[in-house]
Amino acid sequence: MTQLFLVSIGPGDPELISPKAINAIDACSDIVAYGLYLELLGKARQCKTKPGKTHHELPLGQEIERARLALDLAASGKITALISSGDIGIYAMASAVFELLDYQLPGHVRDPKWLDVDIEIIPGISAMQANSSSVGALLGHDFCTISLSDLLTPWETIENRVHSAGSGDFVVTFYNPASKKRNWQLNTVRDILLQYRPGTTPTVLGRNLTRAEHSVRIITLDQLDASQVDMFTCVSVGNRESRHIINPNSDWVYTPRGYSLRH
Ligand SMILES: C[S@@+](CC[C@H](N)C(=O)[O-])C[C@H]1O[C@@H](n2cnc3c(N)ncnc32)[C@H](O)[C@@H]1O
Numbered sequence: 144m145t146q147l148f149l150v151s152i153g154p155g156d157p158e159l160i161s162p163k164a165i166n167a168i169d170a171c172s173d174i175v176a177y178g179l180y181l182e183l184l185g186k187a188r189q190c191k192t193k194p195g196k197t198h199h200e201l202p203l204g205q206e207i208e209r210a211r212l213a214l215d216l217a218a219s220g221k222i223t224a225l226i227s228s229g230d231i232g233i234y235a236m237a238s239a240v241f242e243l244l245d246y247q248l249p250g251h252v253r254d255p256k257w258l259d260v261d262i263e264i265i266p267g268i269s270a271m272q273a274n275s276s277s278v279g280a281l282l283g284h285d286f287c288t289i290s291l292s293d294l295l296t297p298w299e300t301i302e303n304r305v306h307s308a309g310s311g312d313f314v315v316t317f318y319n320p321a322s323k324k325r326n327w328q329l330n331t332v333r334d335i336l337l338q339y340r341p342g343t344t345p346t347v348l349g350r351n352l353t354r355a356e357h358s359v360r361i362i363t364l365d366q367l368d369a370s371q372v373d374m375f376t377c378v379s380v381g382n383r384e385s386r387h388i389i390n391p392n393s394d395w396v397y398t399p400r401g402y403s404l405r406h
Pocket of ligand 1: 230351
């Protein structure tokens with residue numbers, strides 16, 4: 144029997160890693176992950192020092208290589224855990240594994256042994272949930288996520304999706320809002336959303352959520368600017384009903400489900 148666990152480790156706080164994920168990590172002999180994820184995990188499980196486990200660290204940008212290595216290790220009989228932050232099925236490594244199984248990517252010939260690997264996917268808490276709960280309940284009604292990375296998706300497609308989110312009045316969370324090489328996209332999508340919802344719409348910038356160096360800022364949509372974010376930030380924009388309530392001791396942002404309208 145060959146086993147590959149696709150393990151989600153949540154946004155950062157070790158206490159947000161599910162017991163099922165911990166069990167999978169404990170059971171495996173080989174862990175494949177980007178260095179930062181191993182660091183987050185190491186704090187939770189001292190995996191780095193656990194005897195008998197081999198860690199395979201591959202840098203960002205080598206997603207297909209990481210997925211391929213995990214499949215190869217599992218196919219060779221090693222119980223393997225491939226790890227992603229947040230949820231491994233959301234803009235993360237699970238898709239890379241299934242793309243490899245599905246297609247023969249250029250330069251990567253599909254290995255028939257991969258088809259015998261038993262794959263179990265363990266879900267986790269994604270950045271949008273951590274962002275919403277950091278301020279209240281911004282995802283309280285229909286929402287969507289849009290990645291602003293146009294490395295693999297044409298920009299025109301991304302813009303069309305933002306128009307759809309705007310006309311459908313979805314709460315929107317933008318993942319990958321900016322990087323050193325991508326600094327104009329966020330302002331463009333802000334201007335698109337402003338065609339559909341007011342400038343006063345509550346907007347939440349969550350950076351390094353649930354990690355030691357986390358920060359959360361509540362602003363309005365018309366104040367949003369790409370200079371405020373980086374690749375460790377996710378940006379959630381409320382819908383037309385979302386509210387920012389300011390109490391003497393705390394601020395909350397939530398999206399109503401409409402209960403008060405019925406009473
Ligand atoms: C490649 S995506 C990975 C998403 C991840 N699988 C998830 O479910 O959260 C990377 C983007 O997720 C967002 N992100 C992931 N973890 C975050 C955190 N702890 N705080 C803020 N944003 C985060 C950022 O927008 C970042 O650029």
